[in-house]
Amino acid sequence: MKVGLLFSGQGAQQVDMGMDLYDALPAYKERIDQASQVLGYDLTEVMTDEVKIKQTEFAQPAIVAMSLGILAALGDALPKPTAALGLSLGEYSALTAAGAMDFDQVIAILKDRGHYMQAVGDKNPGKMVAVMGDDQDLIVRVFKECQDKGLQVWPANFNTFSQLVIGGVTADVEEAVGELLAAGIKRTIDLPVTGAFHTPLLNEAAEQLGSRLSSEKFNNLDYLVYSNTTAKPFESQEIKEVLTKQIVSPTYFAQDLQQMVDAGVDTLIEIGPGKTLTKFAKKIAPKEIERLNIGDLTSFEETKAFLEDAAKG
Template sequence: MKIGLMFSGQGAQQVDMGMDFYQSLPAYRNLIDQASQQLGYDLTEVAQDESKIKQTEFAQPAIVAMSLAIVQALGADLPKPAASVGLSLGEYSALAAAGAMSFDQVLAIIKDRGRYMQEVGDQNPGKMVAVMGDDQDLIVTTLKKLQERGLQVYPANFNTFAQLVIGGVAADVDQAVDELTAAGIKRMVELPVVGAFHTPLLNEAALRLQNRLADETFQPLLYPVYSNTTKQPFIIDQLKDTLRKQIVSPTYFAQDLQAMLDQGVDTLIEIGPAATLVKFAKKIAPKEVARHSITDLDSFREVQQMLSAGKE
């Protein structure tokens, strides 16, 4: 069994996420309590607050803490993965799980990153739309033509080879939707976000993160973690610059997952509040690749049992 871990990004959060873990798994509860003490607010209260859990500055620490607490709860049942990947925010969970950052360190960074993105997103509101279609070159070319006309609309998330999220200034995204419709794209879905993440609209947040990371020290990775920005495994010596670029650059989750599969990964496990990445994987991975998600206590037990059986 060659395991590839996938860590949920922002947008996966939901009310009451992790509460069944917290009530039933001491190892999970201990790490969440540690995180709450460090953050200065109770993560269990955030998880149960429908308003707060939607806000970037609270959602980001909550998702990372939940993801790493699940890994902690799995403990020795989880063998060393062959590789891992996270979607945007999930890269921080992946990096911490692979040893690049301590739990306290990643939480402190994410507390600030979430605040930067919240504040800059509020100052530069944007819009994001998921565009469904196999011809992603057509989508990218259409956006480039609009940019040449001075419009601020960009490719943001290559989630699968048939789903590309675009983002930018709301009116410019609307113009892109019109152009793409005229070009034959039939299905587009507006996403419930206020900021155009992974576009130049977040430049100020990227600069603030760059300053924030200047004095951080990172440790060698225990196994490869693929970068959404470079489509290659993270290089620790370049980590600060890569994480800065990540905020304003497109994410290439589809390409990262394909690289993991090419490496021989045959079992995918998503960790986080929702099974979003498993759905993406269904569009990318061949049927013989096992796909699992750990989002609640029941799915935790199922995966735990699967891992135990794999060791026998």
């Protein structure tokens, strides 16, 4: 069995997420309590607060702490992964799981990253829209025409080969959507966010994060972790630079997942709140590839039992 781990990104968070895991699994509880110590506030209070869990500065450390807590609870039931991939924020979970940084380190970084992105996003509000269509070249071409007219709008997330999220200044995004519909795109979905993540509107946050990461030390990776920014595996010496660029660069989750599948991964396990990445995987990975997710106690127990049975042969 060749396991590929998929780690949830921001937007997957839900009120009360992980609380059943917290009550039932000592190793998970230990990780969440450890994160609370690093953050200086009770993370379980954030996870049960409908307002705070939606806010960038709180959601980012909460999602990654949950994901890494699940890994800790799985323990030896999880074989060494062949590769890992996280959507945007989820890259921090993937890099930590593969040994690039330790738990306290990543939580401290995300406390600051979330704060930077929250503050800059509030100062430079924007809009993000998911555009559905198989012809992504057409979408990008329309975008280029919009940019040539001076519109501040950019491709932000290549989630699947038929879903591309765009972002930018609200009025400009709305004008670009009109151009896309006129060009033949049939369906768009407004996303419930106030900032245009992965666009130049967050340049200031990227600069702040770059300064924050300058003194950090990162370890060699234990296995492949694919970068959303470069659409290829991370190199340890490039982690600081790539994570800084990630804030203002489009993500290439679809291309990364395709590479993971092409490399022979036969079991995908999404770790963290929600099932967004599992849904993406259904549109990208062949049917014969096993797709599992762990986001609550029931799915944790089911996946652990699957892994233990597979280990027995």
